[in-house]
Amino acid sequence: xxxxxxxxxSGQTNHTSRRADVNIPELIKEAVDRALADADLTIDDxxxxxxxxxxxxxGINLSDMWASEGSGAVMKPxxxxxxxxxxxxxxxxxxxxxxxxxxxxxxxAIGWEKLSESDTTTGIITAFDPIVERLxxxxxxxxxxxEANLYMTSYGITQEQVAKAAVMARKNAQRNPHAHLxxxxxxxxxxxSPMIAYPIHYLDMCPTSDGACAVIFASEDVAxxxxxxxxxxxxxxxRHNHPYIGDVDWRKNTLESAAIEAYRLxxxxxxxxxxxxxxxxxxxxxxxxxxxxxLHICGPGEGGKMIDAGAITMEGDIPVNPSGGVISTNxxxxxxxxxxxxxxxxxxxxxxxxxxxGVRTALATGFGGSYWSEVFILGRTP
Amino acid sequence: xxxxxxxxxxxITLHTELPYQYSAGRYMSRFLTTLRDEAKIxxxxxxxxxxxxxxxxxxCGNCFAEMKDFVExxxxxxxxxxSVINFPFIDPFTGVQRPxxxxxxxxxxxxxxxxxxxxxxxxxxxxxxxxxxxxAVFKPRxxxxxxxxxxxxxxxxxxxxxxxSPEGEVS
Ligand SMILES: [Zn+2]
Numbered sequence: 001x002x003x004x005x006x007x008x009x010s011g012q013t014n015h016t017s018r019r020a021d022v023n024i025p026e027l028i029k030e031a032v033d034r035a036l037a038d039a040d041l042t043i044d045d046x047x048x049x050x051x052x053x054x055x056x057x058x059g060i061n062l063s064d065m066w067a068s069e070g071s072g073a074v075m076k077p078x079x080x081x082x083x084x085x086x087x088x089x090x091x092x093x094x095x096x097x098x099x100x101x102x103x104x105x106x107x108x109a110i111g112w113e114k115l116s117e118s119d120t121t122t123g124i125i126t127a128f129d130p131i132v133e134r135l136x137x138x139x140x141x142x143x144x145x146x147e148a149n150l151y152m153t154s155y156g157i158t159q160e161q162v163a164k165a166a167v168m169a170r171k172n173a174q175r176n177p178h179a180h181l182x183x184x185x186x187x188x189x190x191x192x193s194p195m196i197a198y199p200i201h202y203l204d205m206c207p208t209s210d211g212a213c214a215v216i217f218a219s220e221d222v223a224x225x226x227x228x229x230x231x232x233x234x235x236x237x238x239r240h241n242h243p244y245i246g247d248v249d250w251r252k253n254t255l256e257s258a259a260i261e262a263y264r265l266x267x268x269x270x271x272x273x274x275x276x277x278x279x280x281x282x283x284x285x286x287x288x289x290x291x292x293x294x295l296h297i298c299g300p301g302e303g304g305k306m307i308d309a310g311a312i313t314m315e316g317d318i319p320v321n322p323s324g325g326v327i328s329t330n331x332x333x334x335x336x337x338x339x340x341x342x343x344x345x346x347x348x349x350x351x352x353x354x355x356x357x358g359v360r361t362a363l364a365t366g367f368g369g370s371y372w373s374e375v376f377i378l379g380r381t382p
Numbered sequence: 383x384x385x386x387x388x389x390x391x392x393x394i395t396l397h398t399e400l401p402y403q404y405s406a407g408r409y410m411s412r413f414l415t416t417l418r419d420e421a422k423i424x425x426x427x428x429x430x431x432x433x434x435x436x437x438x439x440x441x442c443g444n445c446f447a448e449m450k451d452f453v454e455x456x457x458x459x460x461x462x463x464x465s466v467i468n469f470p471f472i473d474p475f476t477g478v479q480r481p482x483x484x485x486x487x488x489x490x491x492x493x494x495x496x497x498x499x500x501x502x503x504x505x506x507x508x509x510x511x512x513x514x515x516x517x518a519v520f521k522p523r524x525x526x527x528x529x530x531x532x533x534x535x536x537x538x539x540x541x542x543x544x545x546x547s548p549e550g551e552v553s
Contacts, residue, residue: 020391059396121471130404131414132437134474135530136486136499138467145465146488153463153512196469197486198507242443246488246497247435 002100004382006223006230007348008216009039010341015180015211015329018116024063025070027212028112031334032072035108035214038350040227046216049073050094051080051110052087053333057123058114071110084127085140085281085368086238087111088213088337093236093374095217100233105219111334112212120208120332127369133245138197140283141205143245145197147371148286150250152199155301157289159199163190164307166204166285166327172314173324175353178338180209180329190285204285204327211331213338220382231344234361235265235377241370248371255294255365255373262375263296268361272297275377276359277346278312278320279339281367282327288312288320295363295375314356322346322354336366336374343378409438412452418528421520425494427451433495456491457518458539459498463488464512466505487536489516501535515539 011034013019019027028051036042051064051071064073064080071078083090088111095109121139128137137143151157164187173179185203193202223230239254239261241247259271268274278295282288289303297318298306306312312320321328323342326335343362345351366374406414413424413436426438430447434455442449465486473480485502503519504510516536526532 020393059398119472121469122474126474131406131410132530133499136484136501138465138469138480138486139471141469142465142467142486145467146463146486149465150463150512194468195466198464198466198468200465202469242496244437244496245499247443 003102004220004223004232005096005099005217006220006226006232006382007340007344007378008218008223008226008228008230009035009041010213010215010344011035011038012178012213012338012341013211014178015209015331017180017207017209019114019210024058024112024114025067027114027210028067028070028110031112031212031214032070032108032110035216038228039216041106041216043072046072046076046106046108047104048098048107049076049078049110050091050098050107051078051112052082052091053111053113054084054087054123055082056126057120057332058117072108083368085283085332086336086366086372086374087333087368088335089340089364089366089374089376090238092215092217092337092340092376093238095215096233096236099217099219102219105222107217109215109217109337110212111337113331113333114210115208115331116210129244137245141197141200144284144287145200146245148199148284151286151290155304157286157301157304159191160187161289161304161307162204162286163187163201165288166190168307168313169282169285169288169321169325169327172322172354173328176323178329179324180207180211181324182328200284200286206283206327206330209329209331211329211334213334213341215337215341215344228350229348229380231347231362231378232380232382233376234379235262235375237262237265238374239372241372243370245370253294253373254371255291255367255375256296258373258375259295262363262377266361266377266379268377271295272318275318275361275363277322277343277356277362278318279323279343279362279364280320280325281336281339281365282321282325283330283367285327287367288325291365292320319356322351322356336368339364339366340376343376347378347380409440413437414528417532418526421523421526421532422454423456423491423518424452425455425491427453434493435496436491436494436498453493455493459489459491459494459516459536461487461510461512461514461516461538462490462497464502464510466507485535487516489536500530500533503535503537509538515541
């Protein structure tokens with residue numbers, strides 16, 4: 001049986017489009033320092049380090065080696081995890097596994113990226129099959145555009161409904177000091193922004209950001225002695241997928257499969273009622289509607305009604321992305337770890353201006369690769 | 383006086399020329415040489431669950447069984463979803479910007495269970511619709527080289543009901 005594990009601290013940089021003032025280890029150290037301070041620990045208290053980013057996005061390899069001073073990994077067990085967009089969630093899962101195994105007491109999970117240093121779309125294309133898919137793939141934008149078209153066409157979801165989600169996310173981001181895009185938008189502005197890849201407008205899509213996030217996981221005994229209320233890991237579930245975009249079975253998606261297993265592990269039978277907040281990996285605004293359906297927050301095709309009714313806003317019964325989400329902030333290797341960190345802050349009651357009242361159970365997701373997913377459920381009790 | 387801390391931040395340009403040779407392997411090599419020599423699209427069929435997948439591959443992801451049979455699929459199919467790509471980005475094949483706009487087709491070839499991405503010859507979204515019938519357009523024999531680009535693009539051939547030849551009909 002796995003041992004209970006909790007998050008006892010986290011730290012983020014203030015994410016932005018370009019951090020010319022820091023190199024990679026300097027950027028990482030900012031997040032690590034903030035996480036250690038948040039948990040009232042020093043680097044000597046850390047037993048192991050797990051770190052990840054999108055390999056070769058900055059044109060470099062083995063960053064876990066030469067950034068080890070910034071990560072605090074010198075003379076500690078350390079490993080790098082790279083699973084594309086889900087990297088940050090995989091880093092978190094790996095830190096969770098370390099502590100749940102009983103072999104480690106405090107594990108530092110780090111995700112980072114400096115997307116300003118290369119062309120993100122080009123980098124993403126090179127992650128896909130070189131013979132069949134690179135020819136036509138337009139990075140994440142193209143891959144998400146075909147899913148958005150399929151979703152919106154299948155259920156009659158309108159451009160206006162999707163644009164409302166984009167407006168909501170950027171409004172939420174205004175309450176988050178770490179968010180990159182804190183935009184005050186109207187639906188009309190989203191609809192009149194350039195159509196970058198039908199049906200996705202420029203303002204529907206996530207930005208490219210520079211930033212890092214660090215989260216400290218602890219074993220049960222250590223977490224119970226923590227100076228701050230911990231956020232307990234109730235479930236951490238990963239689902240990978242077939243290799244090619246054309247292989248993906250949209251009726252049996254990885255997010256739904258991971259969510260079903262996570263709900264089973266956490267004993268959740270009515271997610272809409274039992275979850276208090278969701279930090280969803282929303283690389284484009286349609287995902288805020290479509291992927292809450294995969295999470296069984298509403299039925300298939302009801303995402304549009306959810307945004308029309310205001311159900312997922314800060315004032316709604318199930319707020320999604322108080323942080324502003326991925327369409328407001330996207331340093332890719334950190335992005336899914338930020339979801340986990342933000343969900344933990346909500347449980348800990350430390351989310352400041354973006355805090356949802358009385359959060360007892362929070363869900364975080366990661367998205368990447370050929371439409372694969374990770375789901376975390378955090379709670380106030382083990 | 384420019385050495386004051388915080389006044390000047392440098393970037394080092396990394397320009398890494400590192401050519402790779404990627405092995406197509408047994409199944410993909412047969413797929414590509416058949417495209418080149420016969421202008422036919424091959425898929426593999428699972429010996430266990432019967433699923434037909436393009437491009438052909440050695441193992442079925444659903445049941446981890448070997449895919450031993452090759453079957454011809456297409457060249458007609460159904461547009462399952464699409465986009466029109468308008469934004470500029472660097473194409474890793476060429477190192478320069480990929481020409482935009484272009485149509486991005488996700489096609490279920492007749493006789494196939496999964497879908498294949500390729501270029502679409504239509505970029506006016508008003509004329510596009512999920513469910514349209516499309517057909518692969520091949521390069522002339524002398525220009526084919528054993529690559530996905532041996533198919534130029536898919537062209538829209540209209541609604542299923544108005545299709546001229548019954549050959550492409552699927553149940
Ligand atoms: Zn099979």
